[in-house]
Amino acid sequence: MSDFAGKTGLIVGVANKRSIAWAIAQATARRGARLAITFQGRFEEHVHELAEGLDSPLILPCDVSNDSEIDAVFAKVGAEFGGLDFVVHGAAFAPRDELSAPFANTSREGFRTALDISAYSLIALTRGAMPLMESRGGGSVLTLTYLGSERVFPNYNVMGVAKAALESTVRYLAADVGPKNIRVNAISAGPIKTLAAAGISGFSSILNVYRERAPLRRNVEAAEVGEAGAFLLSDAGKAITGEVLMVDAGFHATGM
Ligand code: NAD
Numbered sequence: 001m002s003d004f005a006g007k008t009g010l011i012v013g014v015a016n017k018r019s020i021a022w023a024i025a026q027a028t029a030r031r032g033a034r035l036a037i038t039f040q041g042r043f044e045e046h047v048h049e050l051a052e053g054l055d056s057p058l059i060l061p062c063d064v065s066n067d068s069e070i071d072a073v074f075a076k077v078g079a080e081f082g083g084l085d086f087v088v089h090g091a092a093f094a095p096r097d098e099l100s101a102p103f104a105n106t107s108r109e110g111f112r113t114a115l116d117i118s119a120y121s122l123i124a125l126t127r128g129a130m131p132l133m134e135s136r137g138g139g140s141v142l143t144l145t146y147l148g149s150e151r152v153f154p155n156y157n158v159m160g161v162a163k164a165a166l167e168s169t170v171r172y173l174a175a176d177v178g179p180k181n182i183r184v185n186a187i188s189a190g191p192i193k194t195l196a197a198a199g200i201s202g203f204s205s206i207l208n209v210y211r212e213r214a215p216l217r218r219n220v221e222a223a224e225v226g227e228a229g230a231f232l233l234s235d236a237g238k239a240i241t242g243e244v245l246m247v248d249a250g251f252h253a254t255g256m
């Protein structure tokens with residue numbers, strides 16, 4: 001498989017080996033992509049270790065709430081790669097208290113933070129990538145979302161609102177940058193035990209409910225999201241944009 005030969009990608013949202021963004025990175029690297037991977041402060045060591053297995057990667061700091069760090073990433077990617085074919089956005093955050101307190105207690109600051117880091121950042125990254133993608137004749141942007149955008153799940157709270165904003169952002173961006181042959185899509189993944197799921201009360205019971213009710217009677221693995229991500233990012237997906245692809249063993253289709 002070499003459908004990413006000669007292609008370059010930027011991966012945002014790798015914390016450790018369990019990160020879904022890392023699974024997508026591996027799926028594209030295996031097919032020949034050259035990658036730039038960003039890390040959020042405390043994950044620098046982890047990301048450097050993971051990237052040791054990649055072919056001449058670029059490792060850069062990026063807090064997605066910081067415009068100058070985003071600018072610096074694209075300046076460096078432009079200088080080193082001379083263009084960009086795809087971006088993976090896997091950053092999400094809400095202050096921990098917002099994921100346990102009653103939803104009606106959502107604070108103004110918690111709401112602002114969740115939407116800034118989990119949804120606005122897709123706009124900022126896509127805008128930064130645009131000139132580098134235009135120089136390649138187009139590109140593909142992929143983000144990660146969750147069904148909590150449409151249905152209520154216990155404790156998902158303001159992250160559900162942020163994911164609804166993110167999915168709408170996918171459609172507005174797709175319409176805006178489509179004429180430049182840049183595609184924007186999301187994968188809505190089933191629950192996976194990553195760092196973003198660690199310490200969430202009741203997460204194991206959510207995994208059990210999915211296993212019992214999903215048509216495939218199982219949960220999904222990060223590697224499976226990685227494969228679906230590689231599909232959307234590759235030329236196999238070149239007529240797909242503004243889409244939210246469910247990669248959840250069919251759970252979303254069930255009523256009861
Ligand atoms: P993860 O903890 O490995 O990834 C989340 C990433 O967000 C981390 O790498 C973290 O560094 C990054 N991040 C948070 N704040 C940031 C900031 N200010 N600047 C830069 N990066 C920041 O967990 P994951 O499950 O791989 O999450 C990746 C994406 O997948 C998220 O958007 C999440 O909502 C989504 N998702 C996860 C699941 C699941 O069950 N794990 C299901 C569906 C969707």
Ligand code: IMJ
Binds near residue numbers: 146153
């Ligand atoms: C997270 C919280 C509550 C319910 C949840 C999740 N369900 C799933 C997740 C049902 C699947 C994981 N998910 C899809 C996320 O998007 C998680 C985002 C997240 C996680 C944390 C934990 C640590 C923290 N802030 C966070 N912000 C966002 O402090």
